[in-house]
Amino acid sequence: MSEQDTGPIVGIDLGTTNSLIALVDQGKPRVLKGEAERATLPSVVSWTEEQLLIGDAARDHALDNPENTVYSIKRLMGRSLGDLSDAERESLPYQVVASERGLACVRVGERTVSPEEVSAIVLRELRERASRVLGTEVTRAVVTVPAYFDDAQRQATRLAGKLAGLDVLRIVNEPTAAALAYGLDRTRDGCVVVYDLGGGTFDVSVLEIREGIFRVRATAGDTQLGGDDFDRKLMARLLDQRARDTTPDAKLLQAVKRAAEEAKIQLTDVDQVTYEVRDERLGLDLTATVTRAEFEKAIEPDVTRTLECCRRAIDDAQLSKEEIRAVVLVGGSTRVPLVRAKVEEFFGKRPYTGIDPDQVVALGAGVQADILHGKSRELLLLDVIPLSLGIETYGGAVAKIIMRNSPIPTQAADTFTTHVDDQTALDIHVLQGERELVKDCRSLGRFHLGGLPPLPAGMVRVEVSFLVDENGVLNVSAVEKSTGTEAGIEVVPSYGLTDDEIARVVQESFQHARDDFSAHQRIDLRNECQTMIRATKKILGTGNHQLDDGAVAAIRDMVQEVEANLDQEDTKALKALYDRFVEATVPLAGEVMSEVAQKAIQGKTVEQVLNESQLAPAEGGDASGEDGLHCGDLGDGFHAAKPEGATPPEEHA
Amino acid sequence: MRQPELGEDHFQTLGMAPSFDVSSQELSERHLSYSRRLHPDHAGDDPASRAKAVMLSAQVNEAYSVLKDPFQRAEYLLGLEGGPAASEDKRVPAGFLEEMLELRDDLEGHLASGKQERVTGFREFLEGRLGTLRDELRDLFAVEARNLPEIRQTLNVAAYFRGLLRDLRDGA
Numbered sequence: 001m002s003e004q005d006t007g008p009i010v011g012i013d014l015g016t017t018n019s020l021i022a023l024v025d026q027g028k029p030r031v032l033k034g035e036a037e038r039a040t041l042p043s044v045v046s047w048t049e050e051q052l053l054i055g056d057a058a059r060d061h062a063l064d065n066p067e068n069t070v071y072s073i074k075r076l077m078g079r080s081l082g083d084l085s086d087a088e089r090e091s092l093p094y095q096v097v098a099s100e101r102g103l104a105c106v107r108v109g110e111r112t113v114s115p116e117e118v119s120a121i122v123l124r125e126l127r128e129r130a131s132r133v134l135g136t137e138v139t140r141a142v143v144t145v146p147a148y149f150d151d152a153q154r155q156a157t158r159l160a161g162k163l164a165g166l167d168v169l170r171i172v173n174e175p176t177a178a179a180l181a182y183g184l185d186r187t188r189d190g191c192v193v194v195y196d197l198g199g200g201t202f203d204v205s206v207l208e209i210r211e212g213i214f215r216v217r218a219t220a221g222d223t224q225l226g227g228d229d230f231d232r233k234l235m236a237r238l239l240d241q242r243a244r245d246t247t248p249d250a251k252l253l254q255a256v257k258r259a260a261e262e263a264k265i266q267l268t269d270v271d272q273v274t275y276e277v278r279d280e281r282l283g284l285d286l287t288a289t290v291t292r293a294e295f296e297k298a299i300e301p302d303v304t305r306t307l308e309c310c311r312r313a314i315d316d317a318q319l320s321k322e323e324i325r326a327v328v329l330v331g332g333s334t335r336v337p338l339v340r341a342k343v344e345e346f347f348g349k350r351p352y353t354g355i356d357p358d359q360v361v362a363l364g365a366g367v368q369a370d371i372l373h374g375k376s377r378e379l380l381l382l383d384v385i386p387l388s389l390g391i392e393t394y395g396g397a398v399a400k401i402i403m404r405n406s407p408i409p410t411q412a413a414d415t416f417t418t419h420v421d422d423q424t425a426l427d428i429h430v431l432q433g434e435r436e437l438v439k440d441c442r443s444l445g446r447f448h449l450g451g452l453p454p455l456p457a458g459m460v461r462v463e464v465s466f467l468v469d470e471n472g473v474l475n476v477s478a479v480e481k482s483t484g485t486e487a488g489i490e491v492v493p494s495y496g497l498t499d500d501e502i503a504r505v506v507q508e509s510f511q512h513a514r515d516d517f518s519a520h521q522r523i524d525l526r527n528e529c530q531t532m533i534r535a536t537k538k539i540l541g542t543g544n545h546q547l548d549d550g551a552v553a554a555i556r557d558m559v560q561e562v563e564a565n566l567d568q569e570d571t572k573a574l575k576a577l578y579d580r581f582v583e584a585t586v587p588l589a590g591e592v593m594s595e596v597a598q599k600a601i602q603g604k605t606v607e608q609v610l611n612e613s614q615l616a617p618a619e620g621g622d623a624s625g626e627d628g629l630h631c632g633d634l635g636d637g638f639h640a641a642k643p644e645g646a647t648p649p650e651e652h653a
Numbered sequence: 654m655r656q657p658e659l660g661e662d663h664f665q666t667l668g669m670a671p672s673f674d675v676s677s678q679e680l681s682e683r684h685l686s687y688s689r690r691l692h693p694d695h696a697g698d699d700p701a702s703r704a705k706a707v708m709l710s711a712q713v714n715e716a717y718s719v720l721k722d723p724f725q726r727a728e729y730l731l732g733l734e735g736g737p738a739a740s741e742d743k744r745v746p747a748g749f750l751e752e753m754l755e756l757r758d759d760l761e762g763h764l765a766s767g768k769q770e771r772v773t774g775f776r777e778f779l780e781g782r783l784g785t786l787r788d789e790l791r792d793l794f795a796v797e798a799r800n801l802p803e804i805r806q807t808l809n810v811a812a813y814f815r816g817l818l819r820d821l822r823d824g825a
Contacts, residue, residue: 170694213685315822371694380695382688406718407684409693409711434823469707470693 009140009169009373010130011177011365014119014157016074016226017199017332019043020359021126022366023134024375029181029366031359034129040358041129044071045121047108049524054125063258066093066250068108072228075200076104076115077160078153088224091232091257093250116156120163127164141166142369144361146201147173148221148386150432151444151474158473169372171471174198175205176216176383177364178330181355183209183379184367190325191217193313195343195351196361197306198331200226204310206317206324215382218316218405220309225302227264227333233298234260234290238277241286252279256286267292268335296338303342310346316405327351330360382407385468389444392429396438401466404434408472413465415481422454426462430474449478525574529562529581536585547587558584659709662733663716673730673794677721684717724783724811727790727804736801744802745809753813760817764824772821779818786811 011029013020018040022031031039038056046058046069053061062069075088081098089096095107105112123143130138143166145157154171161168175194182192189210196203203221207214235256239248248256255277263275267290276287314321327343329351334340343351355363370376384405390398391414401412416426426449433441452460461481468474536559539545540552547555562581568574664671667683689695691713696706719725732738763771786807793804 210685213689215685215688312822368694374695374697377695380689380692382685382692403718407688407714409707410714410718411708411711412715467707467711470710 007136007140008130008134008138009142009369010127010138011142011144011172011362011367011369012123012126013144013174013177013362013365014074014123014160015043015198015361016072016201016228017043018358019122019126020362021130022359022362023130024366024370029184029363029370031362031366032130032133034125039362041122041126042071043073043119043122044069045073045118046070052121054121062093062254063251066254067095069254070094070106070108070113070118072200073106073115073118075224075228076106077119078115078150078156079104085224087232091228091235091253093253093257116160116163119157119160123160123164123166127166139165139167140169140369142170142172142365142372143168144172144174144177144365146196146198146221146223147175147203147205147219148201148223149173149472150223150387150442151472152442153223154471154473158471170368171473172365172368172381173203173205173216173219173383173386173472174361175203175219175330176207176214176381177362177368178328178360179205179207179209179214179364180367180379180381181360181364182326182328182352183214188325191317191319191323192326192328193310193324193347194328194330195306195310195334196221196330197333197339198226199333200224200228202226202306202309204306204313206313206319212378213380213382215407216384216405217319218313219384219386220313220316221386222305222309225305227331227336229302230264230295230299230333230336231257231260234263234275234288234295237288237290238275238286241288242284249282252277252282252284255279263290264295264336267295268337292337299336299338303339306339307342307346310343321347324349328355328360329353330357332358383470383472384408385410385472387432387442388434389466389468389474390431390433390441392431392438398431398433398436398438398441402468406468408468409470411465411467413463416449416462416464417458418452418455418460419457421456423457423460424452424454425450426452428464428476430466430476444474447476447478452480453483455482522569522571522574525571525578526566529566529578532581532585533559533562536588539588545588551587555584555588659712663719663729666712666716667720671730671733673723673727673791675720675726680717680721684713687713723787723790724808724815727794728808730794731801731804731808734799734801736799737805739805739809739812742802742805743809744806745813746806749810749813753817756817760821760824764821776818776821779814779821783811783814783818786814 008023010032011022013022020031020039020041022029024030033039034041035056041055042059044055044058044062046053046061046065048061048065048068058069059071062071072092076084076096080102081096081104082102084096084104097105097107097112099105099112099114103114105114106118107113123141127138127141141161143157143161145154149157157171158168175196178194178196179192182194191206191208194203194205194207196205201221201223202225203219205219206217208217209215235253238256238259242248259275259277263273266273270292272289272291274287274289276285278285314324324347327347327349329340329343334343334351334353334357340351367376367379368381371379371381385402385408386404388400388404389402389412390400393399399414401414402410416428418426428447428449429438430444430447431438431441432444435441447464449462449464452462459482462478463481464476464478466474466476536555540555558581562577565574565577568577659666660668662671667680667687669675669679669683688710691706691709693703693706693710696703719729728739759775763775789807790804790811793800793807
C-alpha cells in the first residue's frame with residue numbers, strides 16, 4: 001500500500017449552483033469551511049483579464065464580466081450541443097459552443113473550455129481547501145452526481161476529478177448520499193423517499209434502510225429540471241417589460257437572473273415582490289411585480305413533473321405511498337413553499353427537514369468516503385442503475401440488456417454472430433434509455449470487435465459482457481466462443497472522451513490554464529513596468545520636479561532593479577516588484593498629477609500629457625500611443641489590463 | 654466471467670435450490686447478507702480484491718434482479734430446463750393478438766381521456782391478468798413433468814401484458 005492510499009478521503013457535492021466538501025471526523029460527518037467561514041462554494045468560475053476567480057469572487061464578478069463568468073456548468077456535463085434546448089442556451093449569458101466532437105463547451109475569450117475543465121477548477125478549489133484545513137495533501141474523493149445522470153455524465157464527472165488531481169474512488173448518487181446522512185440522523189429501519197430538487201436537476205429515490213444497509217429500490221428524475229427553471233419564469237416576466245427591439249445581452253441577462261433569484265427567495269417569506277433591473281447602457285429600466293400566487297401558478301407544471309417522477313419511482317420500487325415512512329427534502333429549491341406543500345400533499349405526510357438541505361448530500365458523501373476508508377463497516381449503500389442499457393438491433397430498435405433500477409454492480413451478457421461469410425469484425429452500438437427506438441435513446445458508444453476468425457456466416461459466436469460497476473459506469477469485454485480468444489475491442493464513446501483525448505486534456509487543460517494565465521499576467525506586468533520605466537525616466541530626465549536628490553536616487557535605484565528583473569519568470573515575484581515600483585514612484589506621480597489633471601479635462605491620457613508636456617525630453621518618442629498610462633492606475637495595485645482611451649477626469653479626484 | 658465460487662446458476666449464487674416458488678422475503682434477506690459480505694465498498698484498497706468484489710457483487714445483483722421478478726424467474730427457470738427461448742417460439746393462443754389490439758386501443762383511449770380513474774381502473778385490470786398468469790406459471794412449475802411449450806406460451810402472453818402495463822405507466 002502506497003503512502004497515498006492512507007491519506008484522507010473526502011466527500012464532494014459538486015452542485016449546479018453550489019459545491020461543498022465534507023468528511024467524517026470523530027465518527028460524525030462535517031462540512032469543511034472555506035473563506036469567511038462559508039461552507040458552500042458557488043460553482044462559478046470567472047476569467048477576468050487579471051486572474052481566475054472561483055466561487056463567491058467569481059459570482060460577485062458575474063455582473064461585470066458576464067461573457068467570461070461560467071455558472072450552472074453541470075447542465076452541460078457530458079452533453080452535446082444538440083442535447084440543449086433553446087431556452088437553456090438562451091438563459092446562459094456565456095457562449096456555449098460545440099467541440100470538434102459536438103460536445104457542449106464554453107467559449108471564454110480565445111479559448112474553448114470543456115465543462116469538465118470548469119468543474120475541475122471548482123473541484124480543485126475544494127481540494128485545496130481540504131488540504132489546507134486538514135494539513136495534508138488530499139488526493140482521493142467521493143463525488144456525487146444526480147441519480148439520473150447517464151453514463152456519459154458520470155464519466156465527465158470522473159474526468160473532472162482527474163483534472164483536479166483527485167482520484168475519484170466513487171461516484172455516488174446524490175439522493176442516496178442524502179439518505180445516508182439522513183439514516184445516521186434517524187436510525188429506524190423502513191422505506192424512505194429522498195426528494196432532491198437542486199438548481200438544475202431533479203432526482204427522487206426510494207430506499208429501504210435495514211440494519212445499516214441502504215438499498216435503493218428505485219430512482220427516477222429529470223436532469224434538466226430545477227430551481228433555475230423557476231428563476232427563468234421570473235426572468236421572463238422582467239424581460240417582457242423591455243421594448244421588443246432590445247435584445248438582451250449577456251450583461252443584462254446576468255443582472256436579470258440575479259434579480260429573479262432574489263425575488264424567488266423573498267417569495268418564500270412574503271406574498272408579493274417587486275424586482276427591477278436598471279441598465280443605463282441599454283437605457284432600460286425594467287420593473288416587475290409578482291405575487292406568490294402568480295409565481296406558484298408559473299412553476300406548478302414543473303412541480304407536477306417532479307411528482308410524476310415520484311409516482312414512477314414508487315411504482316418501480318413496487319411500493320405504495322402508504323409504505324413510505326419518511327420523505328427527506330434535499331436541495332435549495334425545496335425551500336420553495338409550493339414544493340413543500342405539494343410534496344406533503346402527494347405523500348400524505350410532512351417531509352423531514354432536520355438536516356440542512358444544502359449540506360445533506362455533502363455530508364452523505366463524507367459518510368460514503370468513510371465507508372470506503374474501511375471505517376464504517378456496519379454501513380453499506382446498494383445503489384441502482386438509473387436508466388436501462390440496451391443494444392441496437394436490426395431496424396433501429398433497442399434490445400434491453402440491463403433494466404433500469406437493477407442493483408449495481410451488475411452484469412449481463414449477449415451473444416452476437418456474423419451475417420456474412422468471412423466477416424472478421426462486428427460493430428455493437430450501446431444505448432441508454434427507456435425508449436424502444438435507437439433515435440429516442442442516448443448513444444453511449446460503439447464497440448468495434450475485430451480480429452474474428454474468417455468463418456462462414458453465423459459460425460462465429462462472440463459473447464459480449466457488459467459490466468456496470470459500483471459507480472454506474474459501463475465496462476465491456478468480449479470473447480469469441482469458437483476459438484475462445486478475447487476479441488479486440490475498440491471503444492468509440494459517443495459522448496465521453498477517448499483515452500487519447502483525456503490524456504491530452506489532462507496535459508493541456510487545468511495546469512495549462514493556470515500556466516497560460518500566469519504567462520498572460522507576466523506579459524501584462526512587464527508591459528506595465530516598461531511603460532512606468534519610460535514615464536519615470538522622462539520625468540526624472542527633465543529635472544522638472546520638487547524631489548530632493550535622495551528621493552531621486554531611490555527612484556533611479558528602483559528603476560534599475562525593475563529593469564534588471566523584468567525577465568523574471570515567477571509571476572508572484574514580478575507582481576511584488578511591480579507593487580514596490582508603484583509605491584516608490586508615488587511621490588513622482590504626485591508631481592505629475594496636477595498637470596495631468598488639467599490636461600485630462602481635455603481628454604488626454606497621462607502618456608499623451610507626458611509626450612506633449614515640457615516634461616518630456618525632446619527626443620523622447622519610444623512610447624507608443626497604445627501604452628497609455630492611466631494616472632488613476634498609479635496607486636491602485638494590480639492592474640495588468642491595457643487601458644483604453646482617457647480616464648474621465650472625475651475619476652482622478 | 655461467472656465466478657465458480659458462487660455456483661453455476663442464479664439460484665446457487667444466492668444459496669437456494671432452483672424453484673419457481675421462492676419467498677421474496679427470503680430472496681431479499683439473502684441479497685442483503687451476500688452484499689454485505691461481497692460488496693466492493695468493503696473490499697479495501699487492493700485493486701485485485703476490489704475487481705473480484707465487483708465481479709462477485711455483480712453476479713449476486715444479477716441473480717437478485719432476475720429472481721425477484723416472477724416472470725423473469727420463470728423465464729430463467731425455463732432456460733435452465735432447456736425450454737425454448739422467446740425468439741425460438743413466439744406462439745400465443747388463438748385470438749390473443751386480436752384481444753391485444755383491442756386492449757391497446759383501450760389503453761390509448763384511457764390515456765387520451767386524461768381521467769385518472771380510467772387509467773387506474775385499466776391498470777388494475779392489467780395487474781389482475783398478470784396475477785392470474787403468475788398463478789398459472791406456479792401451477793405449471795409445480796408438476797414433475799413440465800410442459801415447457803405451455804410455459805413458453807404463458808410467458809409470451811405475459812410479455813404482452815407487461816408491455817401494456819409499462820406503456821400505461823410511461824404514458825400516464
